[in-house]
Amino acid sequence: MSMTTILLTILGIAVFVFGLLFSIAWHELGHLSTAKLFGVRVPQYMVGFGPTIWSRKRGDTEYGIKAIPAGGYIRMIGMFPPGADGRLEARSTSPWRGMIEDARSAAFEELEPGDEKRLFYTRKPWKRVIVMFAGPFMNLVLAVAIFLGVSMAFGFQTNTTEVAGVQQCVIPQSAGRDTCEKSDAVSPAQAAGLKEGDKIVAFDGERIDEWSTLSDRIRDTIGPATITVVRDGREKTLHAVLLKNAVMKKDSHGEAVAGKYVTAGYLGFEANREIVPLSFGDSVVRMGDMIENGVDSIVALPSKIPALWDAAFSDGERAADSPVGVVGAARIGGEVMTLDVPAQSQLAMMLFLLAGFNLSLFLFNMLPLLPLDGGHIAGALWEALRRNAARIFKRPDPGPFDVAKLMPVAYVVAGVFICFTLLVLVADVVNPVKIT
Template sequence: MTTLMTVLGIAVFAVGLLISIAWHELGHLSTAKLFGIRVPQYMVGFGPTVFSRKKGDTEYGVKAIPMGGYIRMIGMFPPGDDGRITARASSPFRSMIEDARSAAFEELQPGDEERLFYTRKPWKRVIVMFAGPFMNLVLAVLLFLGVLMGFGIRAQTTTVGSVSDCVISQSAASAGKTACGKGDPASPAKKAGLRAGDRITGFDGRPVTDWDTLQNDIRRTTGPATITVDRRGGDVTLNADLIRNQVAKSDGHGGYVDGQYVSAGFLGFTPAAGIVKQGFGDSVGQMGSMVHATVGSLVNLPERIPALWRSAFDGAPRQPDSPMGVVGAARVGGEVFSLDIPPEQRIATMLMLVAGFNLSLFLFNMLPLLPLDGGHIAGALWEAVKRNLARVFRRPDPGPFDVAKMMPVAYVVAGIFLSFTVLVLIADVVNPVKIT
């Protein structure tokens, strides 16, 4: 049964991946057609074509390898300075440029002169290239909101998980002290009669609905305070005398900063964890944290390569936050479906995985490097700047920015990305990231 659920999880993730790719390319396709650019092909995947059908002047299809997708637009690059579009150079770099230029005009038909990509105004080209990543961002936001507000996520609650017998500072507990000594005073929670299973509904006369609010109220309080709890369906009011103690510093998002402590009010209990539905504001905050973490991962990607190499070839442990490719994510998807958790939580975790993939796809594609969408956006924006400056200073129109001249750089970038993809693939196969 576990094997069946694992295979099912991998299949579900693969479907989510294909939908994400198709959704991305639909953004490019719809805006290109909106601005009158001819699109001969819309394909999901690479390699041999599994299925295709032509509708209008566009061939729609699915290819065998679900590792990406593309649309082909006529006239992605302008003709050369001499107006020609055929390869004619012996220099390898010039050949790269002219080969790319020639490929951009394949399937050119009579009447296409007014339907070329490069002839559109820069702002229209920016929209066409931005529309693909933007679709991934929209899908990520919708999935995140759906999971956070509809299913909920595992978080600390206002229910008491356990009560501390005595007062122990957080730094002492982190150093390994767990048992109470002779001179350790009883915790305020123990003295007040708080019990495991009590659900705190009020603190010092204020209603309590979430852990963050309760934690902040406790940390701001020293001295007498009333605590209202729901105990087996009935309300019970307890009187506690909070003290100051050394506690872990909060990161502001429900977690703690490792190794950092503050002096604050202390009650002395551990909250129980559970599935908690988030409000819209909390969900937006959670998504902001996810974006921040994903941007940080992209920025720190180069410094993680040595550890990834050791995991792939030297048998070093694979870190939980190690870069992960499509194969690794599919394996995680299979593990998710094989977990012994409620079905709705399997679905929620899978949706979060697909949402995270879409968020990463958006941010990655926005890098201002060819052949990524961000590289084409940067080229169009630079053209707009040059043309506006020429207009201000009454100089001749410099014409379209020749993105084809950047193709040697694009090949280098593509080579680096391909090498990194192969490294991640090897690590995902021989030493995959495991769910903890």
């Protein structure tokens, strides 16, 4: 590896780490701003964990940066109702720090004069929901802003109707080979005289300017067809006889599905690819697809653990859609900077990586499990439900729901998350996901 490659890799990792720290600070700013809006005292706002390397106190809040860029937190007075001893602890929005504080019963802060009216648990449930939701919501806002901005300003690599190459013969895409054999039929495109550089503008007399439309028409046609191309500035009509072939199945979004094949019409050429900016509407649709894929990925996490284990501790192949952690994402960021592509493309890829990371933070934190933000939201909603039910049925007010009673479950959940994080970390180090 050359010195230039090493320096570019380090630069890419540094850029990603900076984006990571900004995302964390942005997340905690959501918690901080809404907590202060509702009058909750917030003693600390920290980005990172471990030893403090810088801090300043403004008002009643200490703002700082810690040495380990693996998360962040704010501390709020009275996050849980008082225990049997009547004492109130200052808790943080960080799930991991919260677990540590629970394990150390002596680590609490006594109330200061006037704090009786600034306790988190005394706020109405809807206010607590807003405070806990504001952090993940900030990540969602950042992900959407980055994705839409880059999609409209830069765009995506998209197949066009221009011919990049012509297949010499008909090879089933399921065959796993790219060389012709004597028994293979000549491809319809080759037989019709289609050439590299031709731009297909019509199929069977129907004008076409999008690859998705052309691809569908080809797949739906078996037999004679006319193909109108622009060659050397002039339109030329070619006559082809499309054949049946096993081609990759397309999903509802028109994307090829790896490993799944259907029998359809086949012409036999490779489409040229260009980076095409999207309209606002198309960008929103793509963003919706990205969120849908993110939800599917969260749901599919348990099913990916065996393959992840094989990739980390055996000779298993690391799938392209394998879960990655901070270390893996940082390595991808470093690899992006070494790609032989224009700087604009590198910037777009880094921003998309950051958008995906923020979307993952939002979806992960919205799981209704303690010690995640979603667990606290679920607790506040449950309190609102039972208090309203008591009011309707004229029963005594049950009071605030003590989320701390669910801490045994939170320990189990945290233990599972920590084990999964360590597994991903090992896989990211010994068998990382790579981009091509």
